[in-house]
Amino acid sequence: MRHKGRITNTVIGALIILTGAAFIASCEKYSYIVETVNPVDTVHFQTEIQPIFTANCITCHRGTRNPDLRDGNSYESLTTGGYVTLPAESSRIYSKITSSSHEAFTLPVEKQKILIWIQQGARDN
Ligand code: HEC
Structure with missing residues (x-):
């Protein structure tokens, strides 16, 4: 019983870390999208x-x-x-x-x- 509880805690802990990592990664992805101008397009x-x-x-x-x-x-x-x-x-x-x-x-x-x-x-x- 106690052993099972420890495994459950480990699994939950790992899930929290993975979710956090995915969240941080997704934020980073957006912060690196930089708007640029195509030099071929005419600027008015x-x-x-x-x-x-x-x-x-x-x-x-x-x-x-x-x-x-x-x-x-x-x-x-x-x-x-x-x-x-x-x-x-x-x-x-x-x-x-x-x-x-x-x-x-x-x-x-x-x-x-x-x-x-x-x-x-x-x-x-
Ligand atoms: C908060 C006030 C302020 C704002 C806002 C500002 N400037 Fe200036 N600007 C100055 C001052 C003061 C000088 C003169 C001192 C210097 O050269 O930094 C100057 C100088 C300049 C010069 C050089 C002038 C010369 O004859 O050598 C240019 C070009 C210029 N600004 C362009 C811009 C452009 C383009 C913007 C907007 C994107 C802008 N400035 C926004 C205050 C400002």
């Missing part, structure tokens, strides 16, 4: 880039600080200010959004969109 300034600026930048870059990233002003400000030159990786805007002062303002996928948009010619599309 009006519908994909400007919303990033509007949501993350214009609290500070609203006219008094360069570049002016408000809707309607940003394209002109970025191109005439020389922020979106090739190679895209060393452009002033990409360097800034990946630097320590600005890194936290955008998600990895947003940084990637800006990079690809510049690589595709930084068009007002």
Whole structure:
């Protein structure tokens, strides 16, 4: 009787550990899914880039600080200010959004969109 009880406890213990391990593994699987942009797809300034600026930048870059990233002003400000030159990786805007002062303002996928948009010619599309 006592022997049987010990086996039952061992089995229950093993099940708890296995369930825990499966739970942790399932969490990990989801945390490693990173959203990425296919570089072959066209990135559109009006519908994909400007919303990033509007949501993350214009609290500070609203006219008094360069570049002016408000809707309607940003394209002109970025191109005439020389922020979106090739190679895209060393452009002033990409360097800034990946630097320590600005890194936290955008998600990895947003940084990637800006990079690809510049690589595709930084068009007002
Ligand atoms: C909390 C305020 C704040 C936010 C939000 C912010 N910036 Fe800035 N940004 C600054 C300040 C202050 C400077 C000047 C100091 C420096 O270069 O870090 C600056 C500088 C820059 C520069 C360099 C300007 C130059 O002429 O060299 C760029 C490019 C830039 N920001 C882009 C962005 C973009 C894109 C976003 C949104 C993803 C953003 N910033 C969000 C405060 C901000």
